[in-house]
Amino acid sequence: MPNKKIYHSVKLQHDKCVGCTTCLKNCPMECIRVRNGKARIIYELCIDCGLCVKNCPYQAKVAQTDSITDIFRFEHKIALPAPSLYGQFRNLQSADNVISALLNLGFDDVFEVARAADMVSATVREMIKDNPNKPLISSACPAVVSLIRIRFPELLPHVADVLSPKEVAARMAKEEYSKAHGVPMEKIGAFFITPCPAKMASIHAGRESHVDGVIAIRDIYGLLTSQMKQEVPENVKNRKRASWRGVNWASFGGEGSALGYSNVLSVDGIHNVICVLEEIENGRLDDLDFFEGSSCEGGCLGGSLVFENTYVAKNNLRKLIERMRSYESEHPIESEQPRDDIHLYAPYEPREGIKLSDNISEAIEKMERIKTLTKTFPGLDCGSCGCPTCRSLAEDIVQGRASELDCIFKLKERIEKLAKQMVDLTNLQGNQN
């Protein structure tokens, strides 16, 4: 089935790209090529993990997000702060301070995504109880979901049928606001404050979404710090709060540990996630209750659009959580119940992208040619040809996207041969004279 046009957040700034091969080497999907001195993304395979954004030494890879001024497109504006936002501030006394700062920036209301995470946890906990398709796989990280859709489609039935916290937050925020202020839903804009580009891509993926815009944490961080010292208004203090477990979703393993099951596996870093999904696909982890994969090392705190260093942020968050836990021991938060109204609007479908041909006979022939051709290359995976590996160069040649002489070793061989022929020719002419 043809893919619907998929929106991608990760883009290249041509003038900044020098054609180095850093992004090429790091891409887990092998979907970057350097052609004519500039990096190009093969979007059919891109999962918006943001590794290339994070690793580009020239900041040529960017993630498209909305700016703070975009919120004024809406009459009523709600901020949806990701829990990872709280980790950006040192000595943050309470999430209250961040929320008041967001209100000072011009938002009319704030709905903590961590609170939606509490709801998702309660719902997933219930799903695990009698799940026939072990393990249940988290649907929270959009890059991991995209990865599964492309590379592990057979695992899609394992993916939890539950919306991501940002989506739950957007809908509930709008519903609550609409009710409280008598405003129609379409006049309310919900803006997610995001740690990563995958979340941007996921709301534009052609699926229904109540998130109207996405603002990068690092774009809003500076504005927020200037507003942090303000007095916290009463209505912020008395709001429905997210629990510390919901806030802990920002850290690697936070989602899994909130479930209260011991047979839960949490993995961070997209390359590691791929390895463990392979194990699940091989039927090696059928006894596992839950698998949580986070594309970024360090979980959402390691996203490519955050401000603070992942490990510093982790420590900030740990301290905040300690404060929250002691606060909650005196002011208990009513725990969330499993919900029926936060299931996916539509199940995830496989995303095609890696087939050599629609015709199996043709695909088999191509595969055989790729294998033969790969053996003729040096196997250094140097990247000079603009492909991440010798094998991918062979594949590109067979698919008509590259030529054998893109390999500098092949080119060198050819030049040596030509040079020898010229010498031979000169000698021949010399003898004749």
Add this chain to the structure above:
Amino acid sequence: MTERGSATFEEIHSVEKGNFATAGQGAAAFKNMLKKLGVNSSVVRRVAIASYEAEINLAIHSDGGKLVLSVYPGKIRLVSEDIGPGIADIELAMQEGYSTATEEVRMLGFGAGMGMPNMKRCSDSFDLKSALGKGTTITMEFNL
């Protein structure tokens, strides 16, 4: 055996005796190739599980061997071939939960006696030939 259409693709993966560190690499490589060939994902998964089990079996029980994956337009054939020592009682080997794996191997999480039954369950046809002192050949086919 003649196949409709001349196109075939063959990939060989050798497995050393007792090498658990790299066990699973063959299955992973096969899997990625089949995906690139556009093979239906449920078939890919069955081949992946069967080749993984076969690969582990070669590492645990054999004196060394290889996996050969052949893809034809209508079917996939997976052959596991080893150089010994052969299976004494095939019927017993096919029983769920039966294993001759050593305690050491079991400590690694292998040798639960599910390998052969899993291979049979995943494939559309399963044939096992073994001769003591000579070796074992398992031929599995998957319809496309």
